[in-house]
Amino acid sequence: MPRLKWLIACTLALLGSAALAGPVVDKPRSSADILADSHAEDWRTIDPENLMVIELAKGRVLIELAPGFAPQHVANVRRLVRERYFDGLSVMRVQDNYVAQWGDADGKKPVKTAQKTLPAEFFRRFDEALPFSPLPDPDAYAAQTGFTEGMPSARDPVTGQTWLTHCYAMVGAGRDNAADSGGGTELYAVIGHAPRHLDRNVTLLGRVVQGIEQLSTLPRGTGTLGFYEQPNQRVLLRRVRMASDLPVAQRPVLEALRTDTPTWQAFVEARRSRHEAWFAEPTGRIEVCNVPLPIRVAKK
Amino acid sequence: MPRLKWLIACTLALLGSAALAGPVVDKPRSSADILADSHAEDWRTIDPENLMVIELAKGRVLIELAPGFAPQHVANVRRLVRERYFDGLSVMRVQDNYVAQWGDADGKKPVKTAQKTLPAEFFRRFDEALPFSPLPDPDAYAAQTGFTEGMPSARDPVTGQTWLTHCYAMVGAGRDNAADSGGGTELYAVIGHAPRHLDRNVTLLGRVVQGIEQLSTLPRGTGTLGFYEQPNQRVLLRRVRMASDLPVAQRPVLEALRTDTPTWQAFVEARRSRHEAWFAEPTGRIEVCNVPLPIRVAKK
Numbered sequence: 001m002p003r004l005k006w007l008i009a010c011t012l013a014l015l016g017s018a019a020l021a022g023p024v025v026d027k028p029r030s031s032a033d034i035l036a037d038s039h040a041e042d043w044r045t046i047d048p049e050n051l052m053v054i055e056l057a058k059g060r061v062l063i064e065l066a067p068g069f070a071p072q073h074v075a076n077v078r079r080l081v082r083e084r085y086f087d088g089l090s091v092m093r094v095q096d097n098y099v100a101q102w103g104d105a106d107g108k109k110p111v112k113t114a115q116k117t118l119p120a121e122f123f124r125r126f127d128e129a130l131p132f133s134p135l136p137d138p139d140a141y142a143a144q145t146g147f148t149e150g151m152p153s154a155r156d157p158v159t160g161q162t163w164l165t166h167c168y169a170m171v172g173a174g175r176d177n178a179a180d181s182g183g184g185t186e187l188y189a190v191i192g193h194a195p196r197h198l199d200r201n202v203t204l205l206g207r208v209v210q211g212i213e214q215l216s217t218l219p220r221g222t223g224t225l226g227f228y229e230q231p232n233q234r235v236l237l238r239r240v241r242m243a244s245d246l247p248v249a250q251r252p253v254l255e256a257l258r259t260d261t262p263t264w265q266a267f268v269e270a271r272r273s274r275h276e277a278w279f280a281e282p283t284g285r286i287e288v289c290n291v292p293l294p295i296r297v298a299k300k
Numbered sequence: 301m302p303r304l305k306w307l308i309a310c311t312l313a314l315l316g317s318a319a320l321a322g323p324v325v326d327k328p329r330s331s332a333d334i335l336a337d338s339h340a341e342d343w344r345t346i347d348p349e350n351l352m353v354i355e356l357a358k359g360r361v362l363i364e365l366a367p368g369f370a371p372q373h374v375a376n377v378r379r380l381v382r383e384r385y386f387d388g389l390s391v392m393r394v395q396d397n398y399v400a401q402w403g404d405a406d407g408k409k410p411v412k413t414a415q416k417t418l419p420a421e422f423f424r425r426f427d428e429a430l431p432f433s434p435l436p437d438p439d440a441y442a443a444q445t446g447f448t449e450g451m452p453s454a455r456d457p458v459t460g461q462t463w464l465t466h467c468y469a470m471v472g473a474g475r476d477n478a479a480d481s482g483g484g485t486e487l488y489a490v491i492g493h494a495p496r497h498l499d500r501n502v503t504l505l506g507r508v509v510q511g512i513e514q515l516s517t518l519p520r521g522t523g524t525l526g527f528y529e530q531p532n533q534r535v536l537l538r539r540v541r542m543a544s545d546l547p548v549a550q551r552p553v554l555e556a557l558r559t560d561t562p563t564w565q566a567f568v569e570a571r572r573s574r575h576e577a578w579f580a581e582p583t584g585r586i587e588v589c590n591v592p593l594p595i596r597v598a599k600k
Contacts, residue, residue: 167493
C-alpha cells in the first residue's frame, strides 16, 4: 500500500519509532523503546482479588478494582459478584462519547449479603506516604494530576483530597441525586472524552484494563441519556466473576506497568515530548487522560 | 423502574434540570434552560458548501468543514467529493479510543482535478478581528483555548498562532512523515479521548456534526494502528457529496449554536458550573473538549 497515508501516531499500539538520522546516542528513547527495555520489577501482577471478569456474548471485559480509593464500594462489588447479582443482568445504556452502563434494568433483583447503597467515596485523604507520580503540566480540573496505585488521579494540597479521574475506561458506581444512593449495583465505564466534571461527583472504583472495545462499540441507545428503548436491545451479562474465583485455566493473568518507578517517569516523559519521526511538533506537554497505562498478558 | 440508579449527568442530551427548592429567581439557569430560551439569531445555518455528507450502509455522517482554518484542504476536499473520489472507498482503520480513518485502502485511485498532497495547514495567524470566545480555565496543551467560527480551538499570543483542537469528532487529513504529505484524500475522525498531542501536527479541517456514532461504533481493527486486517472488514463509503450538490429533498439542513454571542457565554458558564440537582460538586471549571457544540435540525 505504497500510497496509503498512515496517520502514524500510536496510543496503546506502542509501536517502535521510525529510525532517525544521526548518532544513536542522540536519539531520544520513545515510549516503545522504554517498554521494550523495561524489567520485570517495572511491572506488577494485577491482584486476582481486584480483577472483575465480565463475560458478554462477544468477549470479556476485565476491570481492575481500586480498593485504595473506594474500599467500601470495592468490597461491595466483590460481594455482588460472589452472590451472582450481575449474572443475567445487562448493559442497558450506551451514550455516545460518554458512558456504557450496566446493572438491573428492571430494578427488581434483590441483593443478598451485599448492600444496595453505600456512603459516597468521591475522594480520599492523602498524605506523603501515598505514592503519587505527578504530571508537571496544568490541568483544567485539578491543582495536580498524576498516578496513584496504577490509576489516573488528581489531588488538591489545600483540601488534602485525592481522587480518581474520569479518564477513558474508568469505571464508576451510578447513583441517584443523593450522594449516598450508589453502591455498585449499577456500574458505568467511560467510553468517550473524559467527563472530568464527574470527578468527585461519583464514586470511581476501577478501570477497564482489557476489553473496553466490547463496550465502546455497542450500539448507542436512542432513549434519553442513551438508554436502550427496547428490552431486546440490552446486552446480556452472561457471567461475572472475580478472577480469583475462576479455575486457573480460565483465569486471566495481567500485568500493569507500575506508576511509581523511574521507568514510569521515563515513559511519561517520552509521551510528553514526541520525538518519533512523524511528529512535527513534539508538544512537550501531556494531560492525565492521555497517558496510556500499559497492560500485558503475563507469560506462563 | 423505581430502584434503578440513573446516572443523571447529561452531555449532549441537554435535559431540563430537576426542580430545586427556593425562589425561581435564585435558580441558576442550566445549559438546557439557556438553549430553550435562545433566539433565532443565536444560531447559524451550516453553509451547505461546507457540509460534507458521507453515506454508509447504516446511515449518514455529516461533517462541517472549516475553511477559515484549512482553506486549501477544504477546497481540495470539495474537489475530491465533486470528482467522486471517495465513492466506493472505505473506512479501513478504526483504533479504539483514537480515530476512524477512511480513504483509498489500496492506494490506487487517481485524483482528477484535486491534489494528492498540499502544504500543511496546522495553524493560522490570528488578529483581534478574528472572533475567539476564550475559556477562563487552564489547559494542558495551550496558552488559551476557546471557540472560533463554531469550532474548538486554541491560540498562543506569543507565536500569534491559532489552531483547531483535536476534540472528539474533529476531522483531519492523515499524512505520512512529511508535513506536506497530506491533502485530504485520507481523512480521520477522533472517536475517543482528545489526542491533543496531534494539535499542530496534522491539518484539522472540520468536525462531525451528526452521525459520529456511525464511526464510533464500528468494530475495532485488529491490525497495527487499528487497520482492518481483511479487505472484507472495510466499511464502504457508498456515496459522498457536498450538501449543496444534493437535491433539496435529500439535503440536510442543520443549525449550530453560534460561539460568539452572549447566549454562548451563558451556555458555557452553565456547563462550567453545574447546578443541576444531581451535582454534589459544581466543578466551576471546564476544558475545551468538554463543551458541547449544540446542533439542531432546521425547521422546514
